[in-house]
Amino acid sequence: VPIPTNDSEQLLFSNLFATLVRIDCRGQVRPGLAVTWRAEPARSAWIFTLGGSAGSVDQSEVAERVVSSWKGRWAAVAALGVESTSIQGDSRLSVVMSAPLDSLPLLFADPTLAMSHQTDSASWRIDGGTLRRADSLPGLVDFRVTRGVDPRDAFDAGADLMVTRDPELLDYAARRPELVTSPLPWSRSYVLLQPAAAGPLDKVIGDAERRSLARDAVSADARAAQPPFWWDEVTGCRTGAAAGPTPVSSRVVYLRGDVVARGLAERLVALAGPGTELKAAALESADFTAVLRTGSEHAYVVALPRHTLAPCRESAALPNGARIQPLIDTRAYAVVRRGAPSITVEWQGTVRVAPR
Amino acid sequence: MSFRTRLFLGILIAVLLPLGALAYGVRREMERRLTAEYEGRVGSMAEVIAADLARESGTVAARLRALSADLGRNNRFRLAALQGDPSSRRFLLDYAGDAMGVSGLSMLQIQDSAGRILSSGHFRNEFDQLQPELPRLLSTDRDSMTLVRTRTPENPLVALARVDSFQIGGRQFSVVGGIEAESRLLDRLTRGRDLEVSLAYPGVHQPTAAGARAVVREIQLPYLDLLRGSGVAPDTARFLVTQSLGTLEALQRSVDRWFLLALALTVAAALALAGWLSSRISRPLRELAQKTSAIDLDRLDQSFDSERNDEIGALSRLLGAMTERLRNSSARLREVERRAAVGDLARQVNHDIKNGLAPIRNVLRHFSQIARQDPALLPTVFEERKGTLDSSVEYLETLARNYARLSPTIERTPCDVNTLVEEVLRNTVAEGTALHTSLSRRLPRALGDTLMLRRILENLVGNAVDSLGGRSGGAVTVTTEPAGGDGEPSGVRIVVADTGSGMTRKELDHAFDDFYTTKPDGTGLGLSIVRRLILDLNGTLRVETEPGAGTRFVIELPADPAGRASA
Numbered sequence: 001v002p003i004p005t006n007d008s009e010q011l012l013f014s015n016l017f018a019t020l021v022r023i024d025c026r027g028q029v030r031p032g033l034a035v036t037w038r039a040e041p042a043r044s045a046w047i048f049t050l051g052g053s054a055g056s057v058d059q060s061e062v063a064e065r066v067v068s069s070w071k072g073r074w075a076a077v078a079a080l081g082v083e084s085t086s087i088q089g090d091s092r093l094s095v096v097m098s099a100p101l102d103s104l105p106l107l108f109a110d111p112t113l114a115m116s117h118q119t120d121s122a123s124w125r126i127d128g129g130t131l132r133r134a135d136s137l138p139g140l141v142d143f144r145v146t147r148g149v150d151p152r153d154a155f156d157a158g159a160d161l162m163v164t165r166d167p168e169l170l171d172y173a174a175r176r177p178e179l180v181t182s183p184l185p186w187s188r189s190y191v192l193l194q195p196a197a198a199g200p201l202d203k204v205i206g207d208a209e210r211r212s213l214a215r216d217a218v219s220a221d222a223r224a225a226q227p228p229f230w231w232d233e234v235t236g237c238r239t240g241a242a243a244g245p246t247p248v249s250s251r252v253v254y255l256r257g258d259v260v261a262r263g264l265a266e267r268l269v270a271l272a273g274p275g276t277e278l279k280a281a282a283l284e285s286a287d288f289t290a291v292l293r294t295g296s297e298h299a300y301v302v303a304l305p306r307h308t309l310a311p312c313r314e315s316a317a318l319p320n321g322a323r324i325q326p327l328i329d330t331r332a333y334a335v336v337r338r339g340a341p342s343i344t345v346e347w348q349g350t351v352r353v354a355p356r
Numbered sequence: 357m358s359f360r361t362r363l364f365l366g367i368l369i370a371v372l373l374p375l376g377a378l379a380y381g382v383r384r385e386m387e388r389r390l391t392a393e394y395e396g397r398v399g400s401m402a403e404v405i406a407a408d409l410a411r412e413s414g415t416v417a418a419r420l421r422a423l424s425a426d427l428g429r430n431n432r433f434r435l436a437a438l439q440g441d442p443s444s445r446r447f448l449l450d451y452a453g454d455a456m457g458v459s460g461l462s463m464l465q466i467q468d469s470a471g472r473i474l475s476s477g478h479f480r481n482e483f484d485q486l487q488p489e490l491p492r493l494l495s496t497d498r499d500s501m502t503l504v505r506t507r508t509p510e511n512p513l514v515a516l517a518r519v520d521s522f523q524i525g526g527r528q529f530s531v532v533g534g535i536e537a538e539s540r541l542l543d544r545l546t547r548g549r550d551l552e553v554s555l556a557y558p559g560v561h562q563p564t565a566a567g568a569r570a571v572v573r574e575i576q577l578p579y580l581d582l583l584r585g586s587g588v589a590p591d592t593a594r595f596l597v598t599q600s601l602g603t604l605e606a607l608q609r610s611v612d613r614w615f616l617l618a619l620a621l622t623v624a625a626a627l628a629l630a631g632w633l634s635s636r637i638s639r640p641l642r643e644l645a646q647k648t649s650a651i652d653l654d655r656l657d658q659s660f661d662s663e664r665n666d667e668i669g670a671l672s673r674l675l676g677a678m679t680e681r682l683r684n685s686s687a688r689l690r691e692v693e694r695r696a697a698v699g700d701l702a703r704q705v706n707h708d709i710k711n712g713l714a715p716i717r718n719v720l721r722h723f724s725q726i727a728r729q730d731p732a733l734l735p736t737v738f739e740e741r742k743g744t745l746d747s748s749v750e751y752l753e754t755l756a757r758n759y760a761r762l763s764p765t766i767e768r769t770p771c772d773v774n775t776l777v778e779e780v781l782r783n784t785v786a787e788g789t790a791l792h793t794s795l796s797r798r799l800p801r802a803l804g805d806t807l808m809l810r811r812i813l814e815n816l817v818g819n820a821v822d823s824l825g826g827r828s829g830g831a832v833t834v835t836t837e838p839a840g841g842d843g844e845p846s847g848v849r850i851v852v853a854d855t856g857s858g859m860t861r862k863e864l865d866h867a868f869d870d871f872y873t874t875k876p877d878g879t880g881l882g883l884s885i886v887r888r889l890i891l892d893l894n895g896t897l898r899v900e901t902e903p904g905a906g907t908r909f910v911i912e913l914p915a916d917p918a919g920r921a922s923a
Contacts, residue, residue, distance in 0.1 A: 215442075216449055217481050266509035267481035274583050280509035 014350040017114035023347040043100040059091035069115040110309040160340035187349035192325040195295035217267035225326030237312035254301040256282035295319035364630035379615040394571040402573040413501035420520035452477035462536035463515040469528040491530035494519035503593040557593035656683040712752040770801040770916040780813040792833040800915040802848040804893040816852040823856030853908040
């Protein structure tokens, strides 16, 4: 089960894969594959009773698939604190944690612990950019990738749902009475990340600059970044990123294609003044990931999830000891055609198509 | 330094000097003409490019005027710029970028009267930054084009910039725009592959083609560097119109290659010519030198005949004439010697005859006296004095025989020297002396007289035997061998060697004098006769002797020309 890295993947994966529990937009735990759950007296083991949307199938088979799926990626699962898992009876799944927990750990809603709805992976097929799924949900849901195509064309062609951060598209949707636009939770935080040895670029950023960044520098629905920030609370994580060397470049790098990151990087360069050698540079995904790990650049504009259930996993890709200066929060919008199937919005802004 | 080397160097210098002068002249003339042509071409091109720059600048100015007019009428810009309308702020920030794309400019910046950037096309997010010096400096001469170095988020930008302004609500706004100069403008300006247009501004070195010479013309423009840390001051940038002299250098390299090829061929030809000439000139000279070195009063038979018509032939003929004169002089000298010898001989004969006749006269006087005084005693006295008469007569006969040998008659015929040697040794009485021969089987026949040759050998062998004085262990060796000529012998060499007492220097000096002898009963005519006979046979005689070690007489006689082949 892949971890989503952008809005498209998040929309797609959340509908393709299921977790034991879900967290709604208010932070409340909702049933997923499991309909009930309880803790053992020591609270280091949790018993999940399977059912829910997978109720039409044999629950013992679902339990076996959960166990099998987790064992296939045990390192990632264990990194979340899972010590062991076993099947109890026909529909109960026992999960032993490495440390006792007072309440149901929300991490059971993390994509790392998700699994496919389907028992037969052959039923998935991709046709020319269209990933079609025939699942247990009533009806048929088409997921279409619109990269390289004007997304307005998709609406004109009858699309029911679109998740977007494009102001132009939102402006277009607002002018179409058959479309309803709803803001999703603030789901992404853009931060300025500087290796420990880099010059203090982040010192020039105050609240006023953050507001200006959100208002003027980026082309998105943005606000000045607001605490709390999960990266401030990360402790005891085993980071895989090495301590970076002294930065040798004078670049502020960002991921190519991320227009918000580009606007922020360029504004930071502008604020640094003409007397500096600082300049903005876009890097491809692989290059960006590589230099982010080594910490060889002067500064990075990085998009981080606003919320995460696995802060250690998120922080593992960041250079050790780097300074993180929050800049802005952004959110996406769900554009829904009136009369389309209802949708639910989860804690991190994920949109799920509700069963009819 | 050998003659061949000097000849080689001489030829080389004689050819290289004009060849080098030719190559130098061709290179220089080529460079002069091509450089002049390139300079004219670059000058013309610089004028065209300057006109292009002015046209581009005019185009920029026209677009800025159009933008200023549009901004003056634009309500959203007015609301954003004057009223600070938040809903129009994004329009304001994006305006320059959108307008820049539409107008085809590479740089566009809108500033308010305080120099605050309201909107920037080339650097969208530099809004609110202060840059008042840019429109101010550009406004000092609004009709001139200026090169501006500013920045984009990623890289510095050098643009050919102009400024315009407009007013809204009594407030002044500036519009600065331009086209990118380092690639876009240069691409437009560049014409032709060899003609390069580049841009040089302070702090940036713009070399021409690496290592290549070039003709360069400059077009100067005012220059502003906004990236300079401390203030902005007007400076000068230059468009460099560069014509590479690559073609000229390629031609010169080609000339150099051909020159080197000609040089190599010249060296090879000089070597060959020097070798051929030296062999043609020095070899005959060497041969002449060898012949000349062999000339001697006793050996004037060298031939200097030559069919050459050059200096070598003339020299050879001169040497031949000189040898002929020497030969004639030698004959005359020999005749003088002969006559002198005859005079000496006559006096000697007179003396000897007188000596021989004196006893006879005394006996005859005695007989006359007895006849007058006592005729009866004549038979007795006759018997007593008959011995004296016989002795005197025998002495005179001996003298006659010896003198008869002094004037032989020469009859040159081919002579088998080896046979003569064997006969002479066979008839030689040599008690206690060993006689040896070492005769060459390839010995050619000698051209001479058999009788004279026999007398020569008899005298020399006899003298050799006599020099041993009957000592036991002594030996006389006669050796024959071919002489002269590289392949075919031209003479016959006869060596008569003994292990006798040898001769002192003084004895050697007089050895060939008539009547000089060291033997008690010798006549002193043997070696004298031998020398004359050898000379009469056109031969040579050489003596090698050392007191106590023996003597070697070396005779060389001409070989029979007809008999050489059969030798």
